[in-house]
Amino acid sequence: SSFFAFGAINGPIGGPPAFFLTGIGGGFGINRGLTFPTDLSTFDQFPFIKALDPAAKPAEDPMAELASLRTYFPMKVGEFWFAAGISFTSFALVDGVAVVSVAIGNGLEVALLGLARVALPRPQFPLVSIELGLIARFSTSEGVLWIQAQLTDNSWILHESVRLTGGFAFVTWFSGPNKGQFVLTLGGFHPSFKRDGYPIVPRLGFSWSVSSAISVKGEAYFALTSEAVMAGG
Secondary structure: OOEEEEEEEEEEEEOOOOOEEEEEEEEEEEEEOOOOOOOHHHHHHOHHHHHHOOOOOOOOOHHHHHHHHHHOOOEEEEEEEEEEEEEEEEOOOEEEEEEEEEEEEOEEEEEEEEEEEEEEEEOOEEEEEEEEEEEEEEEOOOOEEEEEEEEOOOOEEOEEEEEEEOEEEEEEEOOOOOOOOEEEEEOOOOOOOOOOOOOOOOOEEEEEEOOOOOEEEEEEEEEEEOOOEEEEO
């Protein structure tokens, strides 16, 4: 037998303009694991974030939505998790969601999940849209401290066809097959550098689809690992 639930109450709660609460949520899982996405470009679709995000669209097919949660909360005997989060605005310009989760069973895992969104000069008429997803987690079972942030697909400048990309990651392993290794990167790694278990980080840059036949793109990266340093553009 297993069970999980996560819910949120969204609506104006109150607070100062710099930190005005717009939602609170929480949940738990019994005999259920907790799996986080490795690609943060669609981080706004993660169940914890989606439940607290006022801009999230309601599910068109609730049963299909429920079935999709199996990938995030797989059944695992002896695994338990708890989570709580908030959504907020800052000066009516920045929308944010923050969730803290604790999972116990095969070790201890503590994670902080976040999503921040800003549209300038005004959300109604934006010329710049920036949306950033963040995950920071500490796991004794995996023996890792993992901090990663990435621009989502909702990041662009001047027009939605001019996409902004980029990510950051800092990971260090204190047990497991990568014990003693670390990585710090902005924009990923050299194409020839491949290591199992390392974070997948997109290039810092932009991509402009002028037409179906013409596109303009610029990219850059820097990485420092326990065995190499690399940079390019």
